[in-house]
């Protein structure tokens with residue numbers, strides 16, 4: 113079949129971003145493991161003077177994995193999936209090719225300046241929005257270039273209808289753009305006062321308003337970076353790797369809108385209004401629940417896609433990654449609403465339960481999906497078999513063990529500490545000093561760090577496997593249609 | 600305008616939105632399944648876009664409507680014109 | 681209607697935009713109008729305290745410490761009166777934090793003193809055995825960046841009408857005036873400190889980071 117037509121898909125930019133995904137995955141998660149060990153063994157804070165303390169490194173971890181690993185993964189898959197489902201090659205447009213490469217190189221500059229500035233302590237302190245204004249401008253440029261690339265490719269497509277994954281990529285693009293700009297409104301102090309550091313700025317919003325905007329952003333950034341583009345991936349890679357069409361395409365359209373409405377506005381937690389009659393408030397709650405239902409559709413749709421084909425789960429390690437990812441997606445979307453219940457939140461907020469919940473989603477859902485997607489792309493991009501199936505299997509089990517260690521230890525740690533903070537003796541005095549509640553966490557923190565280390569080792573195995581695949585694995589003549597060939 | 604009034608406005612506005620979204624949303628569900636059943640539009644065929652995505656595979660629905668009657672058109676055919 | 685929308689993606693997009701805009705107005709604007717009025721008695725930070733706050737941010741103290749006391753008995757017993765929205769009116773950015781690896785600091789100025797903080801910042805483990813807080817010895821050597829602190833104070837005064845130089849409010853004045861005031865304020869803290877290096881530097885007109893961050897911590901009440 114190869115080359116019977118004049119054109120072929122061009123994966124140059126996808127390959128660039130694949131490298132970025134792997135490198136930034138290693139960097140971001142290594143820092144994650146370091147800070148995890150720092151909590152268990154605080155002497156590790158002092159290895160690199162002021163640059164190595166927990167407070168400096170934590171944002172490098174969170175931004176590194178969110179905007180480094182995850183976003184490059186999104187880009188890598190977009191530059192792969194986008195061409196294929198629109199049936200148009202990047203090679204057909206010099207302009208789009210140029211934009212793609214430009215976007216990549218600017219992204220590299222961006223990542224480098226983020227790492228350096230965070231190490232130096234140049235930060236606005238707002239989570240996932242720590243960058244100072246010059247970097248924000250660069251972010252906007254990179255993002256606009258991505259937009260040009262998406263809509264440019266759509267503009268020259270041959271397939272009339274946009275496949276559901278493309279909807280999700282578009283939503284990611286628009287959602288992040290809107291959120292990012294609003295949350296990062298800031299005034300550079302140098303231009304007002306004519307002195308001090310030129311890159312310093314002060315937030316447009318103060319106090320509670322700043323917090324409100326930030327949480328509106330934080331919550332939705334999670335939606336648009338850790339959920340929406342990952343769904344885009346699973347809607348493509350699971351069907352393609354398994355050879356099964358999506359169980360119900362209509363359900364995928366519905367869950368798209370369900371998700372958009374629910375995530376952005378219909379959380380239902382706003383309904384604490386003063387004198388609006390009770391029945392109105394109740395109706396509001398009921399309707400928001402009815403609205404939420406379809407947003408679960410995605411996960412169910414994915415699992416049902418495998419209906420009658422569960423044998424593949426045993427045979428094909430990539431299917432394992434995808435299926436476990438959607439299972440973790442269901443777990444964390446179940447856990448999220450539970451934590452939003454007022455009394456649960458009173459206990460869970462500020463404790464390790466929150467990072468525990470976050471990492472179900474990020475390690476299990478985001479990480480596994482990206483790793484699995486890039487494994488699927490490898491034989492097609494490099495025209496070689498995946499280097500080692502055995503290594504994938506080992507990686508899978510090691511990482512799964514790591515995740516389980518991570519979230520079980522964090523659940524216990526979070527609930528223990530939350531209970532200790534509020535425990536009182538028979539006279540109503542607090543039973544524990546703060547440091548008591550820190551010392552009990554030591555074993556759990558150690559366990560979490562080891563779990564994280566397992567996951568990180570898995571990432572190194574992935575990197576090695578990918579390197580071998582790209583350079584020295586057995587060449588394949590013809591592009592595989594469904595299951596990825598592996599040795 | 601005092602805060603109390605704004606809060607009430609917000610409450611009603613919010614409820615109206617939730618009602619609107621829910622009704623619109625379920626109407627859309629009805630629309631999708633009805634169109635499929637009546638044969639107005641086959642949505643399920645679009646899932647083939649992920650499976651037949653080789654550059655030589657046939658298009659599910661060509662952007663150029665006059666071509667849609669010719670079955671199994673692929674990128675190659677479109678380029679040939 | 682849906683048939684029509686499927687064929688007219690432009691109007692479809694317009695519709696989606698309208699829904700989002702409406703939803704944004706309904707859910708955000710009223711909350712925005714209500715909060716952010718300063719409480720009576722809440723004052724903006726002095727320039728030296730801003731310098732300390734910038735150091736707090738640069739070192740990510742907020743990754744381990746919250747500044748938000750919730751209205752539960754267990755929290756008010758531990759940290760003091762629960763936090764009110766108006767108390768944050770001059771906080772740009774807010775520093776509520778998301779994880780309490782260390783205790784809440786919103787009212788730490790009520791129960792920790794300059795010399796306690798000095799010892800603790802140098803070696804937390806020595807003061808509170810079992811602490812996992814990093815050592816901040818470098819703050820005893822690094823000098824503050826007063827220009828950037830002044831620039832921030834000046835900017836919020838100009839752009840957001842923060843009431844510096846109003847009756848009963850902190851003075852800011854010109855850069856030279858502010859610098860002099862900061863020096864006086866720092867002198868009171870240095871007098872309560874023991875570290876000789878910091879004292880010597882102060883005599884030469886140089887304020888170390890540790891002084892500013894203690895000034896900030898002391899202001900949290």
Ligand code: HEM
Pocket residue numbers: 141142144145147148170173174177178181182239464466467470471474475478479560561563564565567568743778779781
């Ligand atoms: C290699 C395994 C990893 C380890 C050991 C690790 C460790 C950590 C630690 C120690 C924290 C700070 C928690 C705290 O402040 O109490 C953290 C926060 C965070 N990590 Fe990871 N991490 C890992 C992988 C990831 C990945 C793959 C992602 C995303 C794709 C991620 C996303 C986050 C986020 C969003 C936060 C902030 C959570 C919050 O604000 O509560 N992490 N991680």
